Amino acid sequence: xxxxxxxxxxxxxxxxxxxxxxxxxxxxxxxxxxxxxxxxxxxxxxxxxxxxxxxxxxxxxxxxxxxxxxxxxxxxxxxxxxxxxxxxxxxxxxxxxxxxxxxxxxxxxxxxxxxxxxxxxxxxxxxxxxxxxxxxxxxxxxxxxxxxxxxxxxxxxxxxxxxxxxxxxxxxxxxxxxxxxxxxxxxxxxxxxxxxxxxxxxxxxxxxxxxxxxxxxxxxxxxxxxxxxxxxxxxxxxxxxxxxxxxxxxxxxxxxxxxxxxxxxxxxxxxxxxxxxxxxxxxxxxxxxxxxxxxxxxxxxxxxxxxxxxxxxxxxxxxxxxxxxxxxxxxxxxxxxxxxxxxxxxxxxxxxxxxxxxxxxxxxxxxxxxxxxxxxxxxxxxxxxxxxxxxxxxxxxxxxxxxxxxxxxxxxxxxxxxxxxxxxxxxxxxxxxxxxxxxxxxxxxxxxxxxxxxxxxxxxxxxxxxxxxxxxxxxxxxxxxxxxxxxxxxxxxxxxxxxxxxxxxxxxxxxxxxxxxxxxxxxxxxxxxxxxxxxxxxxxxxxxxxxxxxxxxxxxxxxxxxxxxxxxxxxxxxxxxxxxxxxxxxxxxxxxxxxxxxxxxxxxxxxxxxxxxxxxxxxxxxxxxxxxxxxxxxxxxxxxxxxxx
Numbered sequence: 001x002x003x004x005x006x007x008x009x010x011x012x013x014x015x016x017x018x019x020x021x022x023x024x025x026x027x028x029x030x031x032x033x034x035x036x037x038x039x040x041x042x043x044x045x046x047x048x049x050x051x052x053x054x055x056x057x058x059x060x061x062x063x064x065x066x067x068x069x070x071x072x073x074x075x076x077x078x079x080x081x082x083x084x085x086x087x088x089x090x091x092x093x094x095x096x097x098x099x100x101x102x103x104x105x106x107x108x109x110x111x112x113x114x115x116x117x118x119x120x121x122x123x124x125x126x127x128x129x130x131x132x133x134x135x136x137x138x139x140x141x142x143x144x145x146x147x148x149x150x151x152x153x154x155x156x157x158x159x160x161x162x163x164x165x166x167x168x169x170x171x172x173x174x175x176x177x178x179x180x181x182x183x184x185x186x187x188x189x190x191x192x193x194x195x196x197x198x199x200x201x202x203x204x205x206x207x208x209x210x211x212x213x214x215x216x217x218x219x220x221x222x223x224x225x226x227x228x229x230x231x232x233x234x235x236x237x238x239x240x241x242x243x244x245x246x247x248x249x250x251x252x253x254x255x256x257x258x259x260x261x262x263x264x265x266x267x268x269x270x271x272x273x274x275x276x277x278x279x280x281x282x283x284x285x286x287x288x289x290x291x292x293x294x295x296x297x298x299x300x301x302x303x304x305x306x307x308x309x310x311x312x313x314x315x316x317x318x319x320x321x322x323x324x325x326x327x328x329x330x331x332x333x334x335x336x337x338x339x340x341x342x343x344x345x346x347x348x349x350x351x352x353x354x355x356x357x358x359x360x361x362x363x364x365x366x367x368x369x370x371x372x373x374x375x376x377x378x379x380x381x382x383x384x385x386x387x388x389x390x391x392x393x394x395x396x397x398x399x400x401x402x403x404x405x406x407x408x409x410x411x412x413x414x415x416x417x418x419x420x421x422x423x424x425x426x427x428x429x430x431x432x433x434x435x436x437x438x439x440x441x442x443x444x445x446x447x448x449x450x451x452x453x454x455x456x457x458x459x460x461x462x463x464x465x466x467x468x469x470x471x472x473x474x475x476x477x478x479x480x481x482x483x484x485x486x487x488x489x490x491x492x493x494x495x496x497x498x499x500x501x502x503x504x505x506x507x508x509x510x511x512x513x514x515x516x517x518x519x520x521x522x523x524x525x526x527x528x529x530x531x532x533x534x535x536x537x538x539x540x541x542x543x544x545x546x547x548x549x550x551x552x553x554x555x556x557x558x559x560x561x562x563x564x565x566x567x568x569x570x571x572x573x574x575x576x577x578x579x580x581x582x583x584x585x586x587x588x589x590x591x592x593x594x595x596x597x598x599x600x601x602x603x604x605x606x607x608x609x610x611x612x613x614x615x616x617x618x619x620x621x622x623x624x625x626x627x628x629x630x631x632x633x634x635x636x637x638x639x640x641x642x643x644x645x
Contacts, residue, residue, distance in 0.1 A: 037233040043277035044225050044232070050168035051121075052276040053161065053218060054268070055363050059275070060121050063362050067122065073362055075346050077122065080359050082350060084119040087112055088131050092138035099440040102146035103155065109139050110159035111356035117166040118359035129170050136163045137175065140182035147190040150198060151205060154212025157187030158268070161212075161219035180223060183216045188231060199238045203412040204254060204262030206242035210235040211265035218276045235269065236281050242266075243286045249381035250291030254413045255312025256299045263292060264321040264357060271324065271364070284328065288383075293325025293334050294375055298389050299403065300337045301424045302396065307389065307403035309420065311413035311436040318345055318354055320361040327364060332371040336394070339370035378492035378518075384411050386487055388497040390518035400425040400522030400620065406499045408484040410452055416459065416466035416479040418504045419514050425522045425620035426564045431470050431543050434463045434583065434594050445590055454481045462591040468583065468599075472501070472528065473540040474508035488513070491639025495519070498634050509537060510609070515634045521623045525571075528614040529634050532606035541614055542581055542601030543568070549600060552578040557600050565621035568600060571628050572615040576602040 048056055055063065066073045093109050095102070116132035119125070139145075139156055146152040164171070164179050171179070191213050198205035217224070217231035243266065245253055252259035266289075270280045284290065299307045300316055308314040318341040326334040342361075345354050355361075373394050380388040385407030393399035401424040409416045413436075423431040442449045447457040459478050462468050466479045483503035490497045494517065501512040511531040518524055530539060547559030547566055555574035559566040570576040581599035586592070604612055615631050 037229065037236065039281070040232050040236070040277075041225075041229050043279060044221055044228050046278075047218075047221055048276055048278075051166045053165040053215060053272050054275055054360065055121070055166075056275055059363065064122055066367060067362065070367060072342075072346075073365070073367070076342070076358070076362055079346060079354055080115055080362075081119050081123075083115050083354075083358075084128055084131075086350075087116060088127060092135050095142045097146065099443050100146075101149050101440065102152040103149065106145065106152045106155035106159065107356060109135060110155050110162075113159045113163040114357070114359055117163050118362075121166060126170075129167050132163055132167060133170070133175060136160050136179055140179050140186075142182075142186070144190075145186045147186075147193075150191070150196065150209050153187055153190060154209040157183055157212040157216040160187075161215040165219045180220055183220060184224070184227075187216045188213055188227065191231075199234065200241045201238075202241050202245050204242070204258050204265075206238060207262040207269070208265040210239050211269040214269050215272055218272055221276070232273070232277075236283070239266070239269070239283065240286055243283070243289055245384055246292045246295075247286075247288035247383065248291075249383065250288050250293070250295045251381035251383040251385060251387055252292060252295055253384035253407070253411045255309050255385075256296050256306040256316060257308060257313035258311070258413060259292070259295055260317070260319050260321070264319065267321045267324050267364075268360075290325075290329055293322065293329055293331075295381075296322060297334055297337055297373060298375055298379055298381075299387070301401040301403070301422070301429065302391070302393075302399045303401075303424050303427060303429055304337070304340070305424070305429055305432075307387070307405075307422050308433055308435060309385070309387075309405050309417050310411065310415045314433060314435050316341075318342060318358070318361075320355060320357045320364055323361055323366075324364040326368070327366040331374060332366075332368040333373040333375070335365075336370055336373045376492060378495045380487060380490045380492075380497065382487075384408070385414075386499075388487065388490060388516070390495045390497075390516075392518070392520065392522055398425070398427045398622065400518060400524070402495075402516060402518045402524050404497060404499070404516050406485040406487055408504075409479055409481045410484075414452060414481075415464045415469065416481075417469040417471065418466075418479055418483075418485045419471035419499065419501050420469040421516060421526070422470070423524055423618060425566070425618075426622050428547070428561045428564050428566075430545055430547055430559065430561070430566045430618065430620075432546060432597070433470075434468055434544060434597065437461055437463050437592055441592075442590060447590065452481055454478065460588065462583075462586040462588060463594075467540070467542075468544065470543045472505070472512065472514075472530070473542070474505055475538050476540075477508055479504045480506045489515075489634070489637055489639045491637070494638050496637050496639055498637055498639075507533070509533060509539075511611075513634050515637055517637075519629065521626070522620050523623050523629075524618040525629060526614075526616045526618070527572075527631065527634060529611070530604075530606070530614065531611040532608055534608050536608060537606045539604045539606065539612075539614075540601060541604070541616065542599045544583060544597060544599050546596050547600075549580050549598065552580075554578070559600065567617075567619040567621075569617045569619070569628065570602060570615070571617050571631060572613045573602070573604070576604075578602055 120128035145156040198209040217228040221228035306316040389403045391401045404421040496517040498515040510533040515527040547561040550558045555570045557568045557578045584594040
């Protein structure tokens with residue numbers, strides 16, 4: 001038994017003895033624990049002493065040694081220390097909600113405590129510990145951690161848990177009691193109260209909330225062994241509901257930025273279980289989890305922007321969790337883009353340059369240099385929101401990059417972006433996604449933005465409606481929320497994909513299929529095959545772009561951006577009237593402006609039962625002037641959903 005309570009009892013005691021001695025500090029307000037999980041209980045009984053979350057004493061010594069001998073590690077540490085130094089004279093966080101959320105305060109507290117405590121562990125300088133403890137005492141003194149929006153509670157619990165664990169020898173009895181009670185009363189106990197949909201949810205809430213609660217439980221396990229058993233067991237039972245949505249290929253259905261949020265906490269939880277209890281209880285073996293380590297890399301274009309569909313962000317950022325996957329998968333190429341982001345961060349001066357989890361990069365990085373990705377140039381991933389990505393090179397910053405999305409608007413954080421795509425060439429993102437809206441702003445107006453039913457407030461938002469995305473719109477109507485599109489053909493060899501959109505336009509079109517191909521010279525061919533139903537249909541083809549429309553003519557347009565050019569040609573309808581559709585100002589007062597963007601496109605009118613082919617060729621200025629590729633029916637395109645033929 002390695003758990004030590006010497007500070008409080010003058011001798012080492014077992015977890016069972018500690019529970020008896022400290023029964024008054026238990027969790028009488030909680031429901032009965034039941035039989036629990038014997039494997040979890042055994043591991044808790046033999047848990048590591050403090051520090052045990054993420055970085056044990058031995059691991060901390062190894063990190064110190066790496067900082068001393070490796071220039072990159074030393075530079076990362078100096079960036080972390082700069083952040084810590086900037087915090088020394090800053091006032092602690094203040095309880096201030098943004099609408100219904102305290103989340104920004106919780107995240108700031110976590111960033112501060114992690115940074116300051118890490119620098120203390122690397123330097124033994126007491127000023128960093130003192131400042132971290134001041135932050136923790138302030139947060140512990142809040143009346144609550146906003147349990148009605150439990151993400152806020154979870155992140156604050158994680159903040160105080162890691163500070164409690166990493167700074168444990170420095171805590172006075174009064175500080176220890178205050179912080180412990182806060183973790184229990186404002187964090188863990190509320191997690192067992194009321195309806196907690198996140199416990200078995202299939203989205204990022206599950207990963208974040210379980211992560212925060214497990215952190216709190218593991219930090220306090222010598223005081224609360226039975227509670228720790230319950231919290232860990234609950235997480236082991238509930239977490240797979242969220243983890244398994246990335247099966248089979250690792251596609252995170254909420255997009256790359258939510259991958260960063262949810263999966264980082266998933267990694268935090270696994271890493272904490274391993275460092276504290278010596279095992280992950282098989283979580284790393286969940287289907288698709290190891291594969292999801294490649295997801296952010298695959299979704300990142302040569303410009304550094306990501307395919308941020310639905311509510312996901314578009315820019316991407318440094319992700320320490322990627323270094324964990326690179327180490328676990330023994331694939332340094334997974335961190336290819338993150339090494340680039342790391343170099344960019346280190347080239348900046350001053351504080352505030354990195355991820356709030358930046359200190360953990362030094363814990364999870366195995367010291368291996370950047371390596372060219374092993375991933376293919378063409379890849380398809382299935383799941384709730386299937387995606388396909390194509391590129392002409394991994395190493396050329398001017399390479400062409402095409403990413404396309406199938407799936408459903410009904411997915412968590414979904415938009416009506418089924419059939420949408422982004423496209424980069426010559427260092428310009430020519431076809432883009434406008435991104436998410438401000439949740440707080442819309443909630444303050446009383447809009448029901450989380451209701452994904454057909455015709456709800458959510459679809460009155462310009463950025464959420466299909467009309468703002470690079471897909472088809474029929475008679476100005478919404479896509480069918482409950483419907484789903486899947487890839488019917490895919491060829492990595494030919495860089496082609498076809499999806500069936502018919503259900504998504506149910507009641508609007510009798511048939512809708514969309515094909516994409518990235519040609520070797522960087523050109524893109526998009527081909528829609530559509531058939532009207534029993535009523536006439538007006539079909540709008542549109543692409544959102546930052547490019548200026550330099551000229552239009554029947555069936556073609558020229559876009560310019562940063563001295564580069566893109567030609568847009570309607571091969572199947574050379575007489576098509578090319579139009580520019582405004583995105584800024586947006587149509588509604590609640591919509592966020594979209595400066596520097598617009599849409600280029602055209603309309604096609606179909607009589608009842610009439611069919612049409614809409615074939616559009618995108619040609620970057622770097623491509624040689626060669627004839628357009630011949631048009632073939634989508635049914636004759638090579639490939640199938642199961643893979644190449």
